[in-house]
Amino acid sequence: MLTGIHVVMIGGDARQIEIVRKLSTLDARVSLVGFEQIEAGFIGVSKEEMDDIDWKTVEAILLPVGGIGNDGFINSVFSSNKIKLEAKHLKQTPESCTIFTGITSNRLEKMASQAKREIVVLMNRDDVAIYNSIPTAEGAVMFVIQHTDSTIHGANVAILGLGRIGMTLATTFKTLGANVSVGDKESASLARAFQLGMKPFHLDDIKQALKQADVVINTIPAKIVTSSVLTEMMQHAFLLDLASKPGGIDHDYAQKRGLKSMIVPGLPGMVAPKTAGKILANVLSDLLLEQTRAQ
Amino acid sequence: MLTGIHVVMIGGDARQIEIVRKLSTLDARVSLVGFEQIEAGFIGVSKEEMDDIDWKTVEAILLPVGGIGNDGFINSVFSSNKIKLEAKHLKQTPESCTIFTGITSNRLEKMASQAKREIVVLMNRDDVAIYNSIPTAEGAVMFVIQHTDSTIHGANVAILGLGRIGMTLATTFKTLGANVSVGDKESASLARAFQLGMKPFHLDDIKQALKQADVVINTIPAKIVTSSVLTEMMQHAFLLDLASKPGGIDHDYAQKRGLKSMIVPGLPGMVAPKTAGKILANVLSDLLLEQTRAQ
Amino acid sequence: MLTGIHVVMIGGDARQIEIVRKLSTLDARVSLVGFEQIEAGFIGVSKEEMDDIDWKTVEAILLPVGGIGNDGFINSVFSSNKIKLEAKHLKQTPESCTIFTGITSNRLEKMASQAKREIVVLMNRDDVAIYNSIPTAEGAVMFVIQHTDSTIHGANVAILGLGRIGMTLATTFKTLGANVSVGDKESASLARAFQLGMKPFHLDDIKQALKQADVVINTIPAKIVTSSVLTEMMQHAFLLDLASKPGGIDHDYAQKRGLKSMIVPGLPGMVAPKTAGKILANVLSDLLLEQTRAQ
Amino acid sequence: MLTGIHVVMIGGDARQIEIVRKLSTLDARVSLVGFEQIEAGFIGVSKEEMDDIDWKTVEAILLPVGGIGNDGFINSVFSSNKIKLEAKHLKQTPESCTIFTGITSNRLEKMASQAKREIVVLMNRDDVAIYNSIPTAEGAVMFVIQHTDSTIHGANVAILGLGRIGMTLATTFKTLGANVSVGDKESASLARAFQLGMKPFHLDDIKQALKQADVVINTIPAKIVTSSVLTEMMQHAFLLDLASKPGGIDHDYAQKRGLKSMIVPGLPGMVAPKTAGKILANVLSDLLLEQTRAQ
Ligand SMILES: NC(=O)c1ccc[n+]([C@@H]2O[C@H](COP(=O)([O-])OP(=O)(O)OC[C@H]3O[C@@H](n4cnc5c(N)ncnc54)[C@H](OP(=O)(O)O)[C@@H]3O)[C@@H](O)[C@H]2O)c1
Ligand SMILES: NC(=O)c1ccc[n+]([C@@H]2O[C@H](COP(=O)([O-])OP(=O)(O)OC[C@H]3O[C@@H](n4cnc5c(N)ncnc54)[C@H](OP(=O)(O)O)[C@@H]3O)[C@@H](O)[C@H]2O)c1
Ligand SMILES: NC(=O)c1ccc[n+]([C@@H]2O[C@H](COP(=O)([O-])OP(=O)(O)OC[C@H]3O[C@@H](n4cnc5c(N)ncnc54)[C@H](OP(=O)(O)O)[C@@H]3O)[C@@H](O)[C@H]2O)c1
Ligand SMILES: NC(=O)c1ccc[n+]([C@@H]2O[C@H](COP(=O)([O-])OP(=O)(O)OC[C@H]3O[C@@H](n4cnc5c(N)ncnc54)[C@H](OP(=O)(O)O)[C@@H]3O)[C@@H](O)[C@H]2O)c1
Missing domain, CATH: 3.40.50.720 (NAD(P)-binding Rossmann-like Domain)
Structure with missing residues (x-):
């Protein structure tokens, strides 16, 4: 008390x-x-x-x-x-x-x-970030359902960054039946992704890894989804950027190429x-x- | 070919x-x-x-x-x-x-x-109904995220009917961290719900079972969520009726009591x-x- | 009372x-x-x-x-x-x-x-069979861990029959990280296996389907894993027959070919x-x- | 190459x-x-x-x-x-x-x-420890099935330490239907356990937390399951110590009290x-x- x-x-x-x-x-x-x-x-x-x-x-x-x-x-x-x-x-x-x-x-x-x-x-605080990862992941699920015309089940979903938010995102999408791949640069994170039944890839190989992605969700606050990566992606791909401003995706280029991409901050307060x-x-x-x- | x-x-x-x-x-x-x-x-x-x-x-x-x-x-x-x-x-x-x-x-x-x-x-066809249960469940997830202000994780979610759609709904919400309870009248369905880690209840006990529900999703095409059931539910509860018209929830009474309730047909075509x-x-x-x- | x-x-x-x-x-x-x-x-x-x-x-x-x-x-x-x-x-x-x-x-x-x-x-009774499927599946997990020298995680596990026991087996092995395939003859069961994230195959195609299996668990009380199926399987494969006597695997031929195969009745009473x-x-x-x- | x-x-x-x-x-x-x-x-x-x-x-x-x-x-x-x-x-x-x-x-x-x-x-190396956590967890599953007479499904399983091994153990047992509780001293680990649907407890409260445990699996290389903790545990409880020698459980006292307790090193090499x-x-x-x- x-x-x-x-x-x-x-x-x-x-x-x-x-x-x-x-x-x-x-x-x-x-x-x-x-x-x-x-x-x-x-x-x-x-x-x-x-x-x-x-x-x-x-x-x-x-x-x-x-x-x-x-x-x-x-x-x-x-x-x-x-x-x-x-x-x-x-x-x-x-x-x-x-x-x-x-x-x-x-x-x-x-x-x-x-x-x-x-x-x-x-x-x-780590604990607050992890607790907040729960409504964040649910918000991401909602956005993906709304902005794609296929199910999450069976979709190729790439999660960039297996940090506090990324871990929850990855397990949530996996659990909904997606083929989840996880991009990170730490070998321990790649090992964890493997243990959790996901396909790990090193961020050095991001270009190759995103070629078959239907959905990309970014949590890394550094410009990693560059125009050169975007240029090889499928036309129907949906990109959701959760990393804090300015995010990790070249949204200008994405728009130019006609890809759907969004930055969505503050999901916990928005959805729950x-x-x-x-x-x-x-x-x-x-x-x-x-x-x-x-x- | x-x-x-x-x-x-x-x-x-x-x-x-x-x-x-x-x-x-x-x-x-x-x-x-x-x-x-x-x-x-x-x-x-x-x-x-x-x-x-x-x-x-x-x-x-x-x-x-x-x-x-x-x-x-x-x-x-x-x-x-x-x-x-x-x-x-x-x-x-x-x-x-x-x-x-x-x-x-x-x-x-x-x-x-x-x-x-x-x-x-x-x-x-059973197979079509089961395949369609996948986009149906994703649609239900989207509606629940949109229409509640708490996360699915940790929520008390009651699924009525463990048929072709109900099975997919129940496992999907369970997987997202909800406390799922399942109402059915067949002892085999109640046993399956238990095996899947859910709380089974017999439809005879629906009134008691829905008292603590934050979310109710109905798949049974028979009026089972009557005014007498609704009257004991929590004020913030959200009711989603997926059963074909006229559904299984007394929506008129629900509205009168100020509960949020919706009938949503055709989810597969809508969300995927x-x-x-x-x-x-x-x-x-x-x-x-x-x-x-x-x- | x-x-x-x-x-x-x-x-x-x-x-x-x-x-x-x-x-x-x-x-x-x-x-x-x-x-x-x-x-x-x-x-x-x-x-x-x-x-x-x-x-x-x-x-x-x-x-x-x-x-x-x-x-x-x-x-x-x-x-x-x-x-x-x-x-x-x-x-x-x-x-x-x-x-x-x-x-x-x-x-x-x-x-x-x-x-x-x-x-x-x-x-x-269906309910008893479903409740018993829980200790049965745990028993199967124990036998597979004991009798193989690789992990269940990452293994190709084929479950034959998606009945009351088969459903629990399939979800249990899937959950442990196996690549689960499910053989059945009903299109509804194949649809359910797909929804649960498994690879469904029709029993007519069993020969092809078991070629890459590391582990096969049978629940079908009919001789479906015949010598002609066994002859094409991998040498290190492990076959576990749960169906009641005489089971569904040609164990004599399996032994002759040097494959590990076992009939194990009464798992619930044995492991729990x-x-x-x-x-x-x-x-x-x-x-x-x-x-x-x-x- | x-x-x-x-x-x-x-x-x-x-x-x-x-x-x-x-x-x-x-x-x-x-x-x-x-x-x-x-x-x-x-x-x-x-x-x-x-x-x-x-x-x-x-x-x-x-x-x-x-x-x-x-x-x-x-x-x-x-x-x-x-x-x-x-x-x-x-x-x-x-x-x-x-x-x-x-x-x-x-x-x-x-x-x-x-x-x-x-x-x-x-x-x-972190990656090796995480990869090895997979066969380690399967080994733990095998030991628990062998040494208890109830199913893992429905059992109260306490995992001590949410490190590299503990994370895999906790998700594995959760996935098999156990009520998993996780003891750790870091608030971030307790938050992660909550997100994963487990019941977190602080190690300061270990005595209270283990009173209802059917199974305890320890990964912490420090004597935390002392005689004073053991004395309040249920008679049928099973304790499995995976932490490297001398482990974290007072096995002498456990044996004296008639509790089943074991130290099991080297699970990966043993089971896979x-x-x-x-x-x-x-x-x-x-x-x-x-x-x-x-x-
Ligand atoms: N949109 C929303 O509603 C919402 C909600 C919560 C959080 N966020 C934002 O989401 C982002 C992630 O949050 P978090 O709590 O998950 O953070 P975190 O635990 O620090 O995770 C960040 C991830 O990005 C990686 N990373 C960071 N810088 C990198 C770089 N330069 N190159 C490659 N990888 C890099 C980290 O890898 P290492 O660990 O290996 O460095 C880690 O995997 C933050 O920007 C946060 O503000 C947004
Ligand atoms: N909104 C959408 O987008 C959408 C999408 C797909 C389906 N649906 C509708 O959802 C409903 C369920 O579809 P489904 O494929 O899951 O059907 P289903 O497999 O037949 O399941 C119906 C469930 O309701 C139970 N039930 C039926 N009549 C009952 C009664 N009078 N009293 C108590 N329980 C009763 C059944 O129990 P028993 O098996 O024990 O009889 C079963 O558990 C249908 O109305 C369908 O049209 C809607
Ligand atoms: N070893 C143990 O400890 C243990 C424990 C429990 C049960 N069992 C045994 O396991 C077996 C399965 O039990 P269960 O409760 O799961 O039974 P079940 O629900 O009837 O399932 C049997 C499965 O086999 C299929 N099947 C039956 N006959 C077939 C045939 N001629 N050709 C192709 N498929 C056929 C069924 O398909 P359809 O539904 O499409 O017909 C169904 O998928 C039984 O023999 C039971 O005695 C063993
Ligand atoms: N039996 C086997 O087959 C087997 C297989 C693999 C590993 N192991 C052994 O299992 C143990 C755990 O391995 P790991 O890779 O998971 O290690 P780890 O990642 O370092 O995890 C150890 C856990 O113990 C906690 N911890 C350490 N010292 C503590 C203390 N004094 N008080 C309270 N908590 C403490 C850590 O918490 P913090 O992170 O907060 O410090 C962490 O949660 C090691 O002893 C390892 O040798 C055994």
């Missing part, structure tokens, strides 16, 4: 609701900033303004998945106010206070280091906002419980 | 193109009726009018998936002409000529029996028209090959 | 212990015959002699999996006495009394028909006696509960 | 035969030492004595899986001679010559460093010697091809 632990949640979207629900269940005391437009109705939770918060008792500050923007403002879909976290707020908190954010930024890093407060970047919120809520509350026990 | 075998294909949709492609590959001689608006370009295939066809040499007549309408006309998405198959055409064919249709109708049965020609109803066409093409050409060998 | 329902259990092996345990839990009154050598210690259970039983109150008679032998005696691994069920016993039972046996015999059929008592042959007992206990108690409710 | 590349293979067991077969196929020139008792019959392969080898041309020296013993001798199941690799041999090789061994030893390290030759320790040989042959030949290309 987090009985009495004071947490400030600033801004966010539907996912934050799941976090509030969980913290309330664990008996924390939650101050919400930027949630005017929703009726919270959770025990121990109150809406407040930045300057009215009793920062001396705050053990954790929760920022949205997008963190703090370059302009210093924090986004909230439930508010039309301009909300800003400032060094002066941080300085009032106890030394043990931790800042939890989805992604970080120079601005946030600087502010935290000045105030000597620790930042936990949730989206950098409730699950995406629960993932953050679970990891956050585990971290808070640990932090509390440690003290 | 079907070298020289004369086949008449009348009307249809995108799926017919796959059948033509296959027949052409097998070297059959194909007369197309109702395909004015497409450029066929297949070897051995020619566009003709009903009355110009050399019926004496016709070994097979291929009707669309929808067969012959009640008004006697045959639908074609590639033509604006009114096309009609008549007894006089059938009577000119050799005795061995077979009529292949997706579904049948009184009108067609009568005409064929008068002309003493055999009808093969493709959609009644190319695969759906290939399924028919493969089964048809196997049947024609057998028929040819038998003679 | 089976409160007060009088059941007589005559002879058997370790599997009977699971049945007694279950019946005792359900509060039945159980008379054991042929269990002198074990300490029963279950509530409501007593050891008796055939002639001391109060047959007038007996609602069910449970025979062993092997039923009644040709000599009329009933086998028990827990007794050295000669035990015999006779028409005179049956005639004293109430009309509703049912005889449950694993397998049946002419002698038993005759006795029951004379006494006008119903027989339920458990091993003929406890599970095998529980399967019978569950089905039996469900049937008794139904019978009791029906009265 | 390895055309003309000179490789010396010294000692070993059945696995070496697969390596020779592969090298011969790739057109290498192989000198065998310690293989008198077998008839090699491979093209490009000849049996030689240590002192007759033309060391100046040797590009690779292949030692057995066990490497060089503490006494300096190299084991060979195909020879009764005493074979010894000495510094004087190494010194005659070209600088580019690499020594490949299964496991290493101080003696070998010293000799190689004196001669300035590189050692590749195959069993330390041919596959185990092919794994080494493939990795080795890939490494040799790379080495050759690099020059």
Whole structure:
């Protein structure tokens, strides 16, 4: 339990609701900033303004998945106010206070280091990435079903990168009956792909490997599906780029050649906002419980 | 090979193109009726009018998936002409000529029996139903991802009926990480569900069994999800009815209670028209090959 | 509950212990015959002699999996006495009394028909066969691991017959990473094998299909793996025949050619006696509960 | 191809035969030492004595899986001679010559460093460990089937450690229908176990987690299944320790308490010697091809 632990949640979207629900269940005391437009109705939770918060008792500050923007403002879909976290707020908190954010930024890093407060970047954590790989893979399945006119069953699906997302993608498509091939450059990943019943290929051989692909899903944040690779692909192939901007596929060339290709960021929030919120809520509350026990 | 075998294909949709492609590959001689608006370009295939066809040499007549309408006309998405198959055409064919249709109708049965020609109803065949269960299950996956805000992974998914479609649905959702329960009335089906790692329940206990369901997919063409069952379900539950009209769910009551429920027919043609066409093409050409060998 | 329902259990092996345990839990009154050598210690259970039983109150008679032998005696691994069920016993039972046996015999059929008592042959039931397919498949896995020097993963495994056992075998070996092919003569079974990601082949083509097999597992009780099939198989192939005597493989010829081939009956009792007992206990108690409710 | 590349293979067991077969196929020139008792019959392969080898041309020296013993001798199941690799041999090789061994030893390290030759320790490689996890998991399946009297299907199976072996074990047992729980101390591993449909637990909670286990398989080379954990386990539980000596289970205490527990090393060579040989042959030949290309 987090009985009495004071947490400030600033801004966010539907996912934050799941976090509030969980913290309330664990008996924390939650101050919400930027949630005017929703009726919270959770025990121990109150809406407040930045300057009215009793920062001396705050053990954790929760920022949205997008963190703090370059302009210093924090986004909230439930508010039309301009909300800003400032060094002066941080300085009032106890030394043990931790800042939890989805992604970080120079601005946030600087502010935290000045105030000597620790930042936990949730989206950098392996466990969060792996939990998020589940809705990501389901989103990819949905896109592939929508954008092809054959079944996944029996299709040649190439997954590029057997990292945290790639592993889940590969097993998911395999399980749906696709002939999955996996491109990576590590011999251990190629061995794992083989063990899982997929066809491994080294990224050096990507051109040859994608010739017969009906579907390509990329998770590698480096330009590996170049025009020279695309030029040899089948005309009906569908390319889905999940890697963060600018992705790993030469989409301009793909379009020119008439291949269907898309970059789709943020699948978890798009196809399963409730699950995406629960993932953050679970990891956050585990971290808070640990932090509390440690003290 | 079907070298020289004369086949008449009348009307249809995108799926017919796959059948033509296959027949052409097998070297059959194909007369197309109702395909004015497409450029066929297949070897051995020619566009003709009903009355110009050399019926004496016709070994097979291929009707669309929808067969012959009640008004006697045959639908074609590639033509604006009114096309009609008549007894006089059938009577000119050799005795061995077979009529292949997706579904049948009184009108067609009568005409064929008068002309003493055999009808093969493709959609009644177990193998076709099982092949079609693959795109059907993928379509169901797509609908569930689109219409829920949690992942399939970890969701309680109830499949009603472990028949030809139900078996594929159940294994597909299980494989995606759902907690699948299966309702049926046969002890053998319940045993199979258990073997496949699902939770079986007897349809007599459906009310209790659906209380915790996040998703319900029905394949049973009988009203089993009654208002008394619906009334105890969770508010966020999603119900997908695949059984042919009028389905097995009391959708009126579901809507009244604010539950999301949908009837979705024709998934194979919707989510994977190319695969759906290939399924028919493969089964048809196997049947024609057998028929040819038998003679 | 089976409160007060009088059941007589005559002879058997370790599997009977699971049945007694279950019946005792359900509060039945159980008379054991042929269990002198074990300490029963279950509530409501007593050891008796055939002639001391109060047959007038007996609602069910449970025979062993092997039923009644040709000599009329009933086998028990827990007794050295000669035990015999006779028409005179049956005639004293109430009309509703049912005889449950694993397998049946002419002698038993005759006795029951004379006494006008119903027989339920458990091993003929689809649900029992499907539940038993689970330990059977695990037994097959064990034999294949023991008798080959390569992994199942990556091996070409042919399953003959996609019936109740064959379905479980095929999915089990597929799941372990084998390239599974399935031979059957029904187009619906071939379609199911395809849907499950296996390579289907028609039994007419068995000779060609087994040429590349590393492992063959037969469930078809008809001589289909003939010398002419065996002669073309690879030298290191391993053949496991599960079909009931005389099996479906020409083992004499296989041995002559130096191929490893085995007939292995009774896998459930061999590799998982406890599970095998529980399967019978569950089905039996469900049937008794139904019978009791029906009265 | 390895055309003309000179490789010396010294000692070993059945696995070496697969390596020779592969090298011969790739057109290498192989000198065998310690293989008198077998008839090699491979093209490009000849049996030689240590002192007759033309060391100046040797590009690779292949030692057995066990490497060089503490006494300096190299084991060979195909020879009764005493074979010894000495510094004087190494010194005659070209600088580019690499020594490949299964496991290493101080003696070998010293000799190689004196001669300035590189050692590749195959069993330390991630890819080899992952490939070997396949026969290891099959071996574990065989042991569990043999040593329990219930099916794996439906059993509570706890896997300790989600490393290279643990991942394969966990997916294999899950796939066979077990309720798999996974103990690890990394949050990323616990997330992966969740994604794969298993029940994750932190090793701190091992005592509670193993209370309901029917089967425990350990891969962690540290004493984690202590007497205090064992004391709360079910009497029929089966414990299989795969971690290298001394394993992670207090086997003495387990035996005292009457629990079945075993340490089983070397499963790949035991249950699938041919596959185990092919794994080494493939990795080795890939490494040799790379080495050759690099020059
Ligand atoms: N679209 C969405 O909804 C969504 C959701 C989640 C994540 N993502 C994005 O997906 C991407 C993958 O995420 P992840 O969590 O799976 O990351 P990850 O675990 O780091 O995996 C990335 C993979 O890319 C490989 N890789 C990285 N740089 C490479 C290079 N220069 N050349 C070749 N291979 C390279 C890695 O191989 P090594 O391990 O061998 O380096 C690894 O296999 C990220 O860009 C992430 O932002 C998108
Ligand atoms: N929406 C789509 O895209 C789509 C695609 C394909 C099929 N379908 C439709 O889906 C339905 C199922 O097709 P299928 O091929 O799976 O049929 P099926 O193999 O006959 O299976 C039907 C299932 O319903 C059960 N059932 C039938 N009548 C019942 C009753 N009165 N009470 C209880 N259970 C009953 C059957 O149980 P028993 O076997 O024990 O009788 C069986 O489990 C059909 O209506 C079909 O038209 C829709
Ligand atoms: N060794 C063991 O431990 C063990 C355990 C359980 C069962 N069994 C034995 O395994 C066998 C299969 O049992 P099951 O429950 O799976 O039976 P099943 O469901 O009847 O399946 C038998 C299969 O064989 C096919 N078949 C039967 N006769 C055939 C013939 N003349 N030609 C071609 N195919 C034929 C059936 O095809 P159709 O359906 O198309 O006819 C079906 O695919 C039985 O002999 C049973 O006694 C052995
Ligand atoms: N019996 C056989 O036939 C056979 C076959 C192959 C391998 N093995 C043996 O099996 C063992 C595992 O091999 P592997 O390739 O899977 O190794 P691995 O990839 O290193 O995995 C070892 C696992 O143990 C965990 N671990 C290590 N030390 C720990 C500690 N002190 N406390 C808690 N967890 C600890 C690791 O967790 P972290 O990753 O978080 O550290 C990891 O999950 C080795 O001992 C190997 O020799 C035996």
